[in-house]
Amino acid sequence: MTVGSGRPAEKPRRDGQDASGQPNKGNTATGIQAAGIRAVTARAVAFYFRAPVKAFFRGRIDYLGYARAINPHVQAELGWSWRMTTPALLAHAIKTEGWGFIPNQVLPPLLANTFIGAVLYTAYLQCLSSLHVGSSEGQKRVYPPPPVATTFYAGLIAGSVQSLLAAPFDALQVRFRTSDILEGKYKSILDYSQHKLREIGLRGIFAGYSLSLIKDSLGAALFFSTFETIKNQAYYDFVAKYYGSRTKESILASSQLLHEGVDGRPVVRPHYAIEPAFLLCAGISASVASQLVQHPLTELQNVHYRRLEALDYQALDDKKPSHIMRRYLHAYEETFRQCKKLAQRQGGWRKYLYRDFFMGTIRQVPSTSAGLIVFELVRRKYAFESEEVMISRDGVNILLA
Numbered sequence: 001m002t003v004g005s006g007r008p009a010e011k012p013r014r015d016g017q018d019a020s021g022q023p024n025k026g027n028t029a030t031g032i033q034a035a036g037i038r039a040v041t042a043r044a045v046a047f048y049f050r051a052p053v054k055a056f057f058r059g060r061i062d063y064l065g066y067a068r069a070i071n072p073h074v075q076a077e078l079g080w081s082w083r084m085t086t087p088a089l090l091a092h093a094i095k096t097e098g099w100g101f102i103p104n105q106v107l108p109p110l111l112a113n114t115f116i117g118a119v120l121y122t123a124y125l126q127c128l129s130s131l132h133v134g135s136s137e138g139q140k141r142v143y144p145p146p147p148v149a150t151t152f153y154a155g156l157i158a159g160s161v162q163s164l165l166a167a168p169f170d171a172l173q174v175r176f177r178t179s180d181i182l183e184g185k186y187k188s189i190l191d192y193s194q195h196k197l198r199e200i201g202l203r204g205i206f207a208g209y210s211l212s213l214i215k216d217s218l219g220a221a222l223f224f225s226t227f228e229t230i231k232n233q234a235y236y237d238f239v240a241k242y243y244g245s246r247t248k249e250s251i252l253a254s255s256q257l258l259h260e261g262v263d264g265r266p267v268v269r270p271h272y273a274i275e276p277a278f279l280l281c282a283g284i285s286a287s288v289a290s291q292l293v294q295h296p297l298t299e300l301q302n303v304h305y306r307r308l309e310a311l312d313y314q315a316l317d318d319k320k321p322s323h324i325m326r327r328y329l330h331a332y333e334e335t336f337r338q339c340k341k342l343a344q345r346q347g348g349w350r351k352y353l354y355r356d357f358f359m360g361t362i363r364q365v366p367s368t369s370a371g372l373i374v375f376e377l378v379r380r381k382y383a384f385e386s387e388e389v390m391i392s393r394d395g396v397n398i399l400l401a
Helices: 026-048 065-069 086-097 101-131 148-175 178-182 189-205 209-244 248-252 274-305 308-317 321-346 349-353 357-381
Strands: 257-260 266-268 389-392 397-400
Touching: 065 086, 065 101, 086 101, 101 148, 101 189, 101 209, 148 189, 148 209, 148 308, 189 308, 209 274, 209 389, 209 397, 274 321, 274 349, 274 357, 308 321, 321 349
Parallel strands: 266 397
Antiparallel strands: 257 266, 389 397
C-alpha cells in the first residue's frame, strides 16, 4: 500500500498546540465525554436486562445499593418484575426518602464511576500520543495506524493509572454496608466515605491492590489493542483487498466511483457502512477480549475482598507495620487455598473461573460497544483536519477521508 494526499488541509501541530498556539485539550475532552456518555448508555440499555445494576462493566461503586435496601420488593425476593428496574427503584427511593436521596446517595457514586472511566480514556490517549508519533498529531485518521504492541502498552499503562486512582473507591465499595446508613450512622455516601477512608488509612485502601492492578492493566491492554486493531488494521486490509480485487469495469459502474485518477486508475471511496460495521465489531471484540482476563480475576477478587474487613479490625489492635503486612500477605495464600477448594467442587479451575462468563459478557457488550463508538466519534470531533489517505492498488486508488 502507498499513501497519497487528496485535498490540502491545515497542517496539524506536532507540539500539542492548536492553530492559535493554545494547548490541545482534545484528549482530555474526549476521555471525559466518552466516559460520561458511556455511563448514561449503560443505564439506559440495562433496562432490557434483568440485572440492571450488574449489567455491563461493573461500576466501582454501586449507586443503587441503598435504593435496593429500602425497597420491599427486593428485600422480599419476589423475583424479577418491573419494580426491580432502575427507574422503579429510584422512584420508590425518592418517594420514601425525598428528593435529597439523589444528591446524597446517587450522584456521588455516579460521578465517581464517570471519573474512573474518564481517567482510563484520557490516560490511554495520552500514553498513545507518547508512544506513537502519528497519534500525537491529533489527526482524524492516523495512517499508518499504531501497531498492536503500541496500543497494548498504552492500554496497559492506562489501566494501571486507572487502578491506582480507583483504589479508594474499590476500598469503599468492598466495605460498604447499607445498614450503616439505614441505622443513621452516616448522613450520606460522602459522609460514609470520609469516615471510612480515615478509619482504614492507606494500608486499607491498597489492601488487595495487586489483584486489582493485574485485572485493570491487562484488561485495558486487551480492550484497547483489540479495538484499535480491528478498527484500523482490519478495516484497511479489508477495503484494500475488496476494492483491489474488483475489475475496472465493475468499479466504473459502482456508486463508489469518484473520478479517474491522474495515473489512469479509478478513485473510489469505500461504502459508508463498511467502517461503522468494523467499529461495531471492534467494540464487541474488545469487550469479549477484556472479559477473558477480568472475569476470572474478579472471581478471585471477590473471595479475597471478603477477608479485608476482618483484617481492618486486626490492624487496629496490632500497630506494628510488619505484623500488619504479614497478615495481608498471608491473606493471599488463604484466598488461593479457598479458591482451590471451590474449583475442585466446580470441576476444575476453568469451570470455576469462567462460570457465568457468557451471560456476563453478553450483558456488557452493548454499552461497551456504544461507549467505544462514542469515544471514537468524540476523538475525531476534536481532532485536526488532515489530508485524505490514498491506498493504491494495481487497478484502483482507494480514498479514505
